[in-house]
Amino acid sequence: MSKRIEAHDVDIFYGKFKAVEGVSMTIEPRNVTAFIGPSGCGKTTFLRSINRMHEVLPGAHVTGRITLDGDNIYDPGVDPVTVRSMVGMVFQRPNPFPTMSIRDNVLAGYKINGKKMSKSDADDLVEQSLRGANLWEEVKDRLDRPGSGLSGGQQQRLCIARTVAVHPQVILMDEPCSALDPISTLAIEDLIRELKEDYTIVIVTHNMQQAARVSDTTAFFNIEGTGKPGKLIEMGPTEKIFSTPEVQATEDYITGRFG
Amino acid sequence: MAQTTTPPPSLLGAGDARGRFGDSFFRVLTLAAGVLIFVILALVSLYLILESLPAIGASPEELSAGVPFWQYVLPLALGTLMASAIAILLSTPVSIAVALFISHYAPARVSKTVGYVIDILAAIPSVVFGAWGMTTLGPALVPVYEWLSRASAGVPGLSLVFGTPSTTGRTLLTAGIVLAIMILPIITSQCREIFIQTPRLHEEAALALGSTKWDMIKATVFPFARNGIVSAVMLGLGRALGETMAVTLVLAPGALTANLIGVGNKTIPAEIALNYPEAFGLRQSELIAAGLILFVITLAVNMVARWIVSRYAEFSGAN
Numbered sequence: 001m002s003k004r005i006e007a008h009d010v011d012i013f014y015g016k017f018k019a020v021e022g023v024s025m026t027i028e029p030r031n032v033t034a035f036i037g038p039s040g041c042g043k044t045t046f047l048r049s050i051n052r053m054h055e056v057l058p059g060a061h062v063t064g065r066i067t068l069d070g071d072n073i074y075d076p077g078v079d080p081v082t083v084r085s086m087v088g089m090v091f092q093r094p095n096p097f098p099t100m101s102i103r104d105n106v107l108a109g110y111k112i113n114g115k116k117m118s119k120s121d122a123d124d125l126v127e128q129s130l131r132g133a134n135l136w137e138e139v140k141d142r143l144d145r146p147g148s149g150l151s152g153g154q155q156q157r158l159c160i161a162r163t164v165a166v167h168p169q170v171i172l173m174d175e176p177c178s179a180l181d182p183i184s185t186l187a188i189e190d191l192i193r194e195l196k197e198d199y200t201i202v203i204v205t206h207n208m209q210q211a212a213r214v215s216d217t218t219a220f221f222n223i224e225g226t227g228k229p230g231k232l233i234e235m236g237p238t239e240k241i242f243s244t245p246e247v248q249a250t251e252d253y254i255t256g257r258f259g
Numbered sequence: 260m261a262q263t264t265t266p267p268p269s270l271l272g273a274g275d276a277r278g279r280f281g282d283s284f285f286r287v288l289t290l291a292a293g294v295l296i297f298v299i300l301a302l303v304s305l306y307l308i309l310e311s312l313p314a315i316g317a318s319p320e321e322l323s324a325g326v327p328f329w330q331y332v333l334p335l336a337l338g339t340l341m342a343s344a345i346a347i348l349l350s351t352p353v354s355i356a357v358a359l360f361i362s363h364y365a366p367a368r369v370s371k372t373v374g375y376v377i378d379i380l381a382a383i384p385s386v387v388f389g390a391w392g393m394t395t396l397g398p399a400l401v402p403v404y405e406w407l408s409r410a411s412a413g414v415p416g417l418s419l420v421f422g423t424p425s426t427t428g429r430t431l432l433t434a435g436i437v438l439a440i441m442i443l444p445i446i447t448s449q450c451r452e453i454f455i456q457t458p459r460l461h462e463e464a465a466l467a468l469g470s471t472k473w474d475m476i477k478a479t480v481f482p483f484a485r486n487g488i489v490s491a492v493m494l495g496l497g498r499a500l501g502e503t504m505a506v507t508l509v510l511a512p513g514a515l516t517a518n519l520i521g522v523g524n525k526t527i528p529a530e531i532a533l534n535y536p537e538a539f540g541l542r543q544s545e546l547i548a549a550g551l552i553l554f555v556i557t558l559a560v561n562m563v564a565r566w567i568v569s570r571y572a573e574f575s576g577a578n
Contacts (some may be wrong), residue, residue, distance in 0.1 A: 053467060057368075085469025093458040099482035109468040114477040159464070166468055 001028035002200040003069040005168040006049060010044050010064035012054060019045050021229035027217060029200045032192060034211035037221035042230025043204050047172050051087035052080040088168035092175045094155030096147030103143040105158055106130060109166035126166055133161035134191050153184020173203040189214050208254055212242050220250045303486035311548035313541055323542050332549050334515030337440040339526040346434025350442050351492055358450035363476060381444035389508030392437035397428030404520040422518035431509040437505050442495035448490030452497040453484040486568045500557050503528035527553040
C-alpha cells in the first residue's frame with residue numbers, strides 16, 4: 001500500500017520565480033519523513049509538488065523528475081487527477097467540506113468522483129476510516145451532523161479519515177498541527193505513528209520537537225536570502241540530524257540559532 | 260532640571276458609560292435608516308390596499324371587463340408568472356455557466372473582458388430591449404415558431420404549449436427570451452461574485468482527493484454558492500416580474516392561453532402601463548389592485564427564497 005518516492009533534480013517555479021532548486025531525495029515507504037526549515041525555504045512548495053497540487057496555482061510549474069515506485073508523476077502521459085488519488089494530502093488548517101455531514105466527508109473522495117458504493121460498503125468504509133483516524137468513538141453517534149461542528153483537532157482527524165478512505169499510497173501532511181492545541185497535536189502525532197505501518201508519510205513541520213518525535217528521517221531545507229530559491233541542505237535519519245548533523249546550517253537551525 | 264510629571268489618566272471624568280457622541284449619533288442614524296425602510300414599505304402597502312379596495316369589492320357590472328375582479332386579475336398574474344418563469348428557466352443555466360467560465364475557467368484577461376461585456380448588457384435601457392424584441396427578435400423568431408408548432412403537432416402537452424404560431428412573433432415566449440437576456444447580467448454578476456469566494460482550502464481539499472476540476476466545482480463551488488445562486492435567481496425573478504417597458508413593447512396583448520408562441524397573454528406591469536394613462540375612477544382602482552397582486556407575488560417569491568436559504572443554514576459553510 002505504500003510507495004517509494006524519488007526526486008531527481010527538481011526545480012519548482014511560481015511563474016518566473018524559482019522557489020525551489022535542485023532537490024534530489026529518496027523517501028522510503030512505511031516511514032515518516034519530516035521536512036524542516038525556516039519559513040519560505042520551499043518545504044511546503046516541494047511537498048505540494050509530490051501530488052501535483054503545486055501546479056493548480058496560475059503560472060506554477062515543476063521541472064525534473066519525481067517518481068512513485070519508478071513511475072514519473074510528471075510524465076506527459078500522467079493525469080494529475082490519478083496522481084492525487086494515489087498521494088493524499090492533509091492541509092495546514094482543517095478543511096472538512098462544510099456542506100457535508102461527517103459521514104459524507106469521509107466518503108467525499110468517492111462521492112465527489114461519482115463512484116458508486118452500496119450502503120453497507122459505505123458504512124464499513126466510514127467506520128474503518130474513522131477508526132483509522134482515532135475519531136470513531138467521538139463521532140459515531142452524530143455521523144449526520146455537519147463536519148464543521150467538530151473541534152479543530154477532530155476536524156483535522158476527520159480530514160485524515162477522508163484522506164485514508166480513498167486508500168492512497170502516500171499521505172502528505174502540510175503542518176497538520178499548526179492550528180491545533182497541544183492535546184489535539186498529541187492525538188495527531190499518535191495517529192501518524194500508527195499510519196506509518198501502512199503508508200509512506202511526509203510531514204512538513206515548523207515544530208522541531210514534533211519532527212524529532214514522529215519522524216524516522218528528516219530533511220532540512222534552507223534559503224540563502226529573500227528572492228533566492230530554497231534548497232535541500234541535508235537529509236538523514238532523524239536521530240543523526242538532531243544529534244550530529246553534517247552541515248553547520250542544520251546545526252544552527254536545530255539548536256535554535258536562527259529560524 | 261526638574262522633571263515635569265503628568266498625572267496618570269483617570270478612568271472617571273472622561274465621558275461616561277453611554278459612550279462618545281459619535282457612537283450614539285451613528286446608532287440613531289442607522290436605526291433611522293432601518294426604520295425608514297419599514298415606513299416606506301408600510302406606506303406603499305397602505306396606498307395599494309386603500310386604492311384597491313373599491314375595485315376588489317365592486318360588482319362585475321361596474322368593472323371594465325364585466326367579470327369579477329379575481330377573474331380579471333388571475334389571467335394577468337398567470338401571464339406575468341409564465342413570462343418570468345420562461346426568463347428564469349432560460350437565464351439561470353446560461354448565467355451560471357458564464358459566471359463559472361469567468362471565475363474558474365477563463366484566463367484572467369479573457370474573464371475580465373467577458374465581465375465587462377456582461378456589465379454593458381446591464382446598462383442597456385429596457386426600452387431598447389423592448390424595441391429590439393418587437394422589431395427584430397420577434398419577426399426573426401417567426402420561422403422558429405412555425406417549426407416548433409409543426410414539430411410538436413400531435414405531441415400531447417407540447418402541442419398545447421407550441422400551438423398556432425403568431426405571424427408577428429410578438430408572443431409570450433419572445434417576451435420571456437427578452438426578459439432572460441435582461442436578467443442575465445444580474446444573475447451572472449451575482450453568481451460570479453459568489454463563485455470566486457469559494458474558499459481555496461476547500462477547492463484544494465477536493466482536488467487533493469483526486470477529483471477532476473468539474474467534480475471539484477460540483478463538490479465545493481456549487482454547495483458553497485447555493486444560497487447565493489438562489490438569491491441571484493430571486494433578484495433576477497424580481498426584475499422579470501416587475502419589468503414593464505420591454506414586455507409592453509414586445510407582447511401583443513390578448514387573452515390568457517397556454518400557447519407560448521401564439522397571440523395572447525398579458526402581464527400585470529404591461530397591463531398597467533398600457534391602460535393607466537387613460538384610466539380614472541374605478542378603472543384606476545382596478546389597475547392599482549392588479550399592482551397590489553404583483554406586490555404580493557413578489558413578496559411571496561422573496562419569502563420562499565429566504566426559506567430555501569435558511570433551510571440549509573447549518574450546512575452553508577458560514578459556520
